[in-house]
Amino acid sequence: MTMLTHAAADSATMLRRNLRHALRYPSLTIGGIMMPVLILLLFVGVFGNTLGAGVGGAAKDDYINYVAPGIILMAIASGCMATSVSVCMDMTEGIVDRFRTMAISRSSLLTGHVAGSMIQTVLSTVAVIGVAVAMGLRTSGGVLDWLAAAGLMLLLTFALTWVAVTLGLLAKNPEGASNTPLIIQFLPFLSSTIVPTESMPAGIRWFAEYQPFTPIIETVRGLLLGTPNGRDAAASLAWCAGLAVAGYVLSKIIFNRKAPR
Amino acid sequence: MDIEARQTAIQVTGLRKAFGEKVVLDGIDIEVTRGTVFSLLGPNGAGKTTAVRILSTLIPADGGRVSVAGRDLAKDPDGVRRAIGVTGQYSAVDGLLTGRENLILMADLHRLGKATGRRAADDLLERFDLAEAANKTALTYSGGMRRRLDIAMTLIGDPQIIFLDEPTTGLDPRSRRTMWETIRGLVRGGVTIFLTTQYLDEADHLADRIAVLDGGRLVAQGTSDELKRLVPGGHVRLRFDDPAALDAAARTLGAQTRDDDALALQVPSDGGVRSLRALLGRLEDASIEVGELSVHTPDLDDVFLALTGRPENEKVASR
Numbered sequence: 145m146t147m148l149t150h151a152a153a154d155s156a157t158m159l160r161r162n163l164r165h166a167l168r169y170p171s172l173t174i175g176g177i178m179m180p181v182l183i184l185l186l187f188v189g190v191f192g193n194t195l196g197a198g199v200g201g202a203a204k205d206d207y208i209n210y211v212a213p214g215i216i217l218m219a220i221a222s223g224c225m226a227t228s229v230s231v232c233m234d235m236t237e238g239i240v241d242r243f244r245t246m247a248i249s250r251s252s253l254l255t256g257h258v259a260g261s262m263i264q265t266v267l268s269t270v271a272v273i274g275v276a277v278a279m280g281l282r283t284s285g286g287v288l289d290w291l292a293a294a295g296l297m298l299l300l301t302f303a304l305t306w307v308a309v310t311l312g313l314l315a316k317n318p319e320g321a322s323n324t325p326l327i328i329q330f331l332p333f334l335s336s337t338i339v340p341t342e343s344m345p346a347g348i349r350w351f352a353e354y355q356p357f358t359p360i361i362e363t364v365r366g367l368l369l370g371t372p373n374g375r376d377a378a379a380s381l382a383w384c385a386g387l388a389v390a391g392y393v394l395s396k397i398i399f400n401r402k403a404p405r
Numbered sequence: 406m407d408i409e410a411r412q413t414a415i416q417v418t419g420l421r422k423a424f425g426e427k428v429v430l431d432g433i434d435i436e437v438t439r440g441t442v443f444s445l446l447g448p449n450g451a452g453k454t455t456a457v458r459i460l461s462t463l464i465p466a467d468g469g470r471v472s473v474a475g476r477d478l479a480k481d482p483d484g485v486r487r488a489i490g491v492t493g494q495y496s497a498v499d500g501l502l503t504g505r506e507n508l509i510l511m512a513d514l515h516r517l518g519k520a521t522g523r524r525a526a527d528d529l530l531e532r533f534d535l536a537e538a539a540n541k542t543a544l545t546y547s548g549g550m551r552r553r554l555d556i557a558m559t560l561i562g563d564p565q566i567i568f569l570d571e572p573t574t575g576l577d578p579r580s581r582r583t584m585w586e587t588i589r590g591l592v593r594g595g596v597t598i599f600l601t602t603q604y605l606d607e608a609d610h611l612a613d614r615i616a617v618l619d620g621g622r623l624v625a626q627g628t629s630d631e632l633k634r635l636v637p638g639g640h641v642r643l644r645f646d647d648p649a650a651l652d653a654a655a656r657t658l659g660a661q662t663r664d665d666d667a668l669a670l671q672v673p674s675d676g677g678v679r680s681l682r683a684l685l686g687r688l689e690d691a692s693i694e695v696g697e698l699s700v701h702t703p704d705l706d707d708v709f710l711a712l713t714g715r716p717e718n719e720k721v722a723s724r
Contacts, residue, residue, distance in 0.1 A: 237500075
């Protein structure tokens with residue numbers, strides 16, 4: 145077997161291990177679904193009338209179409225905590241030393257985590273989309289628009305998962321690893337998820353307009369409503385690519401420093 | 406490769422390691438013969454774990470040459486990894502997986518194939534008395550069970566050389582006996598064992614060769630008997646029933662180490678039958694009644710004291 149098939153086989157083994165962990169201890173994954181669902185219920189069911197009127201819609205039926213894309217992305221951001229915690233647990237427990245004394249592909253531990261987290265996040269995102277549709281989300285976008293939106297969300301998942309791996313490697317203990325991803329989870333609130341950035345105070349508005357979630361939310365919203373915006377799409381792709389590269393490179397550097405060859 | 410090299414499992418020359426200013430290993434030389442048990446004995450902080458971490462490819466050395474299973478550690482770490490199994494001081498099992506899943510994980514990483522891997526896992530569960538707990542998560546295991554699972558995981562993939570870093574620390578006496586039996590069984594199967602321990606009796610029981618590590622240096626190396634020969638101290642202790650008998654015996658045997666409180670005398674002796682008979686004969690000729698007799702051969706505790714200049718129980722636990 146070549147190096148590459150070895151690496152693939154080892155990564156698949158690590159992936160199975162991570163999925164087994166997730167199935168056996170689903171609380172982190174379920175938490176990742178519950179948070180966005182509760183926010184959806186809160187903002188549509190409780191605040192929906194007022195917020196809907198504020199963003200220019202007549203009732204909460206319209207507001208769900210406005211708020212759902214951002215909350216679906218929150219599901220992706222929530223996946224970070226589980227990733228970061230499980231990476232940190234591996235690094236702080238003896239098992240990583242066992243792996244390192246075996247003739248296996250060194251990157252397989254991290255790629256197994258990334259693949260496992262992506263599968264979990266995709267499933268929880270689909271669950272949140274299902275709840276949104278059940279609550280009245282109706283889109284005018286076609287199949288291609290949905291596919292494009294799905295592609296972008298997948299890219300965001302990939303990027304944020306690598307960032308979460310970096311945070312997990314940096315954390316000294318699992319408690320710390322569960323705290324730092326909160327920053328990522330909170331970012332969608334300071335974007336155009338709930339209300340348009342134009343309605344925000346000047347400083348926060350500036351931040352909201354230039355942070356990664358706003359163009360991504362605008363792109364997904366545009367695609368689902370059938371009014372895609374090229375400028376937001378380009379910014380979204382650039383952010384995802386940048387975060388993915390930064391997360392990947394930093395993870396490799398920290399992993400190799402913590403576990404020298 | 407010449408014959409000598411093939412019989413050498415581990416060859417270490419001038420191994421050095423420092424963490425910042427602190428020198429942990431100050432140029433140590435070790436040679437371990439294939440199929441034997443080598444024990445690195447020393448107190449906490451002597452550098453035992455650092456030595457194991459270097460030899461098992463976890464951390465790089467600062468200097469020296471190391472060859473493990475005929476492969477150069479610095480040039481071919483993956484070659485070394487293919488030949489070794491490591492059970493560290495801290496349990497390296499996946500607590501969220503069951504015992505069986507842990508073993509299958511190892512089998513998959515060794516690419517044994519599905520059927521072979523599962524068979525190997527079940528065999529090891531049976532052999533290490535874990536079959537009943539096979540489908541429980543390792544988090545629920547006792548300390549001894551975890552350690553057994555840990556060793557079983559090390560054995561998947563049939564390593565030629567096994568590193569055991571303080572394998573019995575924290576185990577109850579029964580689990581400790583079981584571990585000793587396991588280690589002897591492995592050696593009978595042709596495996597080379599590199600064992601660290603802070604227990605003198607453990608090294609004495611298991612090891613073919615012992616190296617005493619103290620402050621990053623090897624202060625002695627040899628078989629248990631060779632090390633014991635380094636220290637004088639073999640003696641016979643005689644206890645008497647009354648002070649008169651003690652006085653009489655002291656007069657008869659000449660100047661001896663005398664303990665008036667315990668009514669005892671210490672007589673230098675090699676502990677052999679002939680010299681004991683001679684000693685008892687002299688006492689009998691003088692009609693002196695001996696209350697109790699015990700023979701003391703030097704043990705590794707004496708060796709440790711002699712080598713490091715401090716009692717073993719100050720820093721080394723003895724059980």
